[in-house]
Amino acid sequence: MNNSRQPAFIYTYAYNEAERSLCHLEMRSFFDKDTETKILKSFIKIDPSRSPFMKGRLEVLAEGDKVEEIISQAPNFGSEKETNKVIFLKINDRQGKDKVENAERLRIERAIGSDMQGNFDLQNPDQLFAVVPFEGRWYFGLYTKSEPIWFNHMKKPREYSTALSTRVARAVANIAVPHPKGIQAIDPCCGIGTVLVEALSMGIDIVGRDINPLVCEGSRENIAYFGLTGDVRKSAIEDIEEMYDVAIIDLPYNLYTNASWEDQFTILKHARRIAKKVVIVTIESMDDRLNTVGLHITDRCITKKQQFTREIVVCQ
The missing domain is CATH 3.30.2130.30 (VC0802-like)
Known part of the structure; x- marks a missing residue:
């Protein structure tokens, strides 16, 4: 033996x-x-x-x-x-x-x-x-x-049909911050806080920002509903001055809004500025765009939800 x-x-x-x-x-x-x-x-x-x-x-x-x-x-x-x-x-x-x-x-x-x-x-x-x-x-x-803690987060007071599923959001939080000790994270386009809820429930040090005050309010309500405490404020990504170890960016823009490449460029450019590591969720391939802003892909995967596919890209 x-x-x-x-x-x-x-x-x-x-x-x-x-x-x-x-x-x-x-x-x-x-x-x-x-x-x-x-x-x-x-x-x-x-x-x-x-x-x-x-x-x-x-x-x-x-x-x-x-x-x-x-x-x-x-x-x-x-x-x-x-x-x-x-x-x-x-x-x-x-x-x-x-x-x-x-x-x-x-x-x-x-x-x-x-x-x-x-x-x-x-x-x-x-x-x-x-x-x-x-x-x-x-x-x-x-x-x-394993206890399916994420399952309890599926029903939220505030929901968007375009938000990541709870399972995907939890996996994305793990991909972004696999070892939380000493790591500070930000979700600068946090929406209603699907990723924030999963990250906070795992003890990840993360803050949320969004340019839309209504979704910030929804995010805070969702976080509080599950007995969690989180820092969520209205802010455009270009106004964020603090530095973080990692940023998580969900970019479903072109499918649901008329956001231009210039809008995405601004988000990606500032994500690179405020974080050492960036995890991006996108519905379209954007390798060339990431290279343009100086983000280098280190790993990636795809995940499917109903009729469309999202790509999760890890960048340094």
């Missing part, structure tokens, strides 16, 4: 094909890599409830070449003062002819759980543990389920 000295984490994902590109960009933002297997190992610790695509996180306590190595170490885990439950993660890279069938999964769960310290409680355990095969090895550890 080889116990890892450096904390390691295994994350499992669930997404459909339409969400794949967005989810993979979020993965790369968190971990600097992505995967098609929907299971990923990293030494980076992320709260799984941040992502709309994560199912959960296993904090590795033990690993081995065979599951028997995990079972033999079961008495070392758990506590006599707490109840526990062990689950076999169904999302793993053992698929096809190598798939671990249900009967074997149940056997492994029982073998580990029955030998652990404390009582085994299937309904309401004090501690939840998980076991999973991944890349030819077996891993066991504490398991944290």
